[in-house]
Amino acid sequence: MLPSVLQPLAGGQSLLTAPAETAVTVEGVLDAVTGEYPALSRRLRDETGAVRRYVNIYVNGNEIRRLQGLATEVAPGGEVLIIQSVAGG
Amino acid sequence: MGGMSTAESYLLAIGTKKGLWLATSPDRKEWSLSGPHFLMSEVPSIGIDTRGGRTRILVGVRSEHWGPTVFHSDDLGETWNEPEHGAIRFPEDADAALERVWQIHPDADSRPGVVWAGCEPISVWKSTDGGEHFELNRGLWDHPHRGEWGAGYGGAAAHSIVIDPSGEKVHVAMSTGGVYRSLDGGSSWEPRNNGISAYFMPDPNPEFGQCVHKIAADAAVDGRLYAQNHHGVYRSDDGAESWESIADGLPADFGFVMLTHPRRAGTAWVIPLKADGERIPPEGKLAVHRTDDAGATWKRLDDGLPAAEFNSVLRDAACVDAAEPAGVYFGTRGGTVYASADEGEHFSEVASHLPDVLCVRASAVSAAGVAGSASLGAAVNA
Numbered sequence: 001m002l003p004s005v006l007q008p009l010a011g012g013q014s015l016l017t018a019p020a021e022t023a024v025t026v027e028g029v030l031d032a033v034t035g036e037y038p039a040l041s042r043r044l045r046d047e048t049g050a051v052r053r054y055v056n057i058y059v060n061g062n063e064i065r066r067l068q069g070l071a072t073e074v075a076p077g078g079e080v081l082i083i084q085s086v087a088g089g
Numbered sequence: 090m091g092g093m094s095t096a097e098s099y100l101l102a103i104g105t106k107k108g109l110w111l112a113t114s115p116d117r118k119e120w121s122l123s124g125p126h127f128l129m130s131e132v133p134s135i136g137i138d139t140r141g142g143r144t145r146i147l148v149g150v151r152s153e154h155w156g157p158t159v160f161h162s163d164d165l166g167e168t169w170n171e172p173e174h175g176a177i178r179f180p181e182d183a184d185a186a187l188e189r190v191w192q193i194h195p196d197a198d199s200r201p202g203v204v205w206a207g208c209e210p211i212s213v214w215k216s217t218d219g220g221e222h223f224e225l226n227r228g229l230w231d232h233p234h235r236g237e238w239g240a241g242y243g244g245a246a247a248h249s250i251v252i253d254p255s256g257e258k259v260h261v262a263m264s265t266g267g268v269y270r271s272l273d274g275g276s277s278w279e280p281r282n283n284g285i286s287a288y289f290m291p292d293p294n295p296e297f298g299q300c301v302h303k304i305a306a307d308a309a310v311d312g313r314l315y316a317q318n319h320h321g322v323y324r325s326d327d328g329a330e331s332w333e334s335i336a337d338g339l340p341a342d343f344g345f346v347m348l349t350h351p352r353r354a355g356t357a358w359v360i361p362l363k364a365d366g367e368r369i370p371p372e373g374k375l376a377v378h379r380t381d382d383a384g385a386t387w388k389r390l391d392d393g394l395p396a397a398e399f400n401s402v403l404r405d406a407a408c409v410d411a412a413e414p415a416g417v418y419f420g421t422r423g424g425t426v427y428a429s430a431d432e433g434e435h436f437s438e439v440a441s442h443l444p445d446v447l448c449v450r451a452s453a454v455s456a457a458g459v460a461g462s463a464s465l466g467a468a469v470n471a
Contacts, residue, residue, distance in 0.1 A: 006155070038173040039173050039175075042158065043152075047179050047185075048186050052154065055155070084154040087153055087154070
């Protein structure tokens with residue numbers, strides 16, 4: 001699920017889905033759902049592949065930095081939620 | 090950049106901590122403001138490219154959340170585009186990520202399509218397609234000094250790019266690292282800081298490591314450059330081989346701005362701040378200072394400026410246009426923007442109470458319509 005500010009970069013969609021028969025990593029999910037939206041991909045991860053500092057990604061309600069980062073596994077049917085952090089002034 | 094006397098309108102682009110504003114004027118005195126574009130994203134760099142009969146506005150945009158990118162508009166801000174994969178993107182083997190675009194510099198009329206960029210981390214980039222795609226300058230990226238370059242308060246960046254008419258001699262200034270010069274169009278680079286103080290280092294006269302805040306070339310004297318340093322104002326007459334102080338006559342030698350006249354020899358502008366540890370206009374009185382004799386003497390210019398001002402002016406928050414007489418523009422961290430249509434003799438307020446002004450650029454343009462808005466979520470075109 002995408003925050004509203006990023007939805008124009010995904011053709012207006014708020015929910016992107018990736019087919020999976022077994023668990024896949026968050027990295028794999030992001031690769032799959034942003035593959036046709038490279039500008040969206042750049043908003044979430046820099047060119048080294050790292051998740052941007054103030055982008056928070058949750059798997060089933062848990063922020064992936066407290067899990068295994070991009071290697072965190074997502075079960076089929078699982079939800080990956082992308083929310084910008086409250087940083088800023 | 091193009092003839093100015095027959096212009097229908099002047100465009101002043103104002104990049105701030107929280108978006109871009111565009112101002113237009115028929116006479117550089119009365120201004121109409123539109124914006125914000127890219128609300129909540131900082132705009133630390135702007136290039137207005139009027140070559141080839143087209144006005145392209147290029148902006149470095151950076152969101153705290155969504156990172157940096159470069160947008161361009163060919164319709165004076167009505168619509169904005171970015172390449173899908175980004176205009177500036179470190180190659181995989183560099184193992185680095187773009188943090189901020191500090192400088193967008195369209196090259197000379199004789200090199201249409203060439204646009205340079207200076208970025209954080211310290212890097213120089215060159216585009217040959219009008220700023221849509223840039224290539225990393227490997228000579229500077231792989232420079233053996235890289236590990237010893239440092240970061241100023243605002244980050245470690247290449248912020249000044251000066252190209253001579255031949256295109257072979259290129260000067261870059263970085264904070265911190267100082268001035269580097271290439272004599273082969275950017276293939277190889279050597280430090281050129283002889284005479285510039287680095288008082289904050291154990292050796293105050295190192296080969297490199299200076300915190301040069303801004304450099305600019307004299308438009309009419311080959312090999313003459315001016316530098317505003319982290320304390321110290323300098324001139325070089327030999328293509329940066331040596332630098333000598335031209336700070337006498339200024340109320341302070343600290344500041345960030347260095348501007349040169351688009352055509353006339355010996356004319357440059359600075360906006361002094363009191364000191365490293367006191368970054369306000371001296372005595373709280375904001376003034377621009379102009380030299381017309383290459384730094385031998387300075388003239389204080391404050392007509393139209395406020396009696397008291399305690400905000401500073403950042404390195405790219407000042408610019409000149411190419412008109413006759415030259416226009417001078419600057420904005421403060423307090424969000425006030427001033428314009429002068431007569432080389433600084435008189436200033437008028439363009440805007441006030443904007444977010445911190447990070448960058449201003451001005452040019453004559455051939456159309457007057459400037460409107461619309463954009464955000465980092467704006468639709469993109471390849």
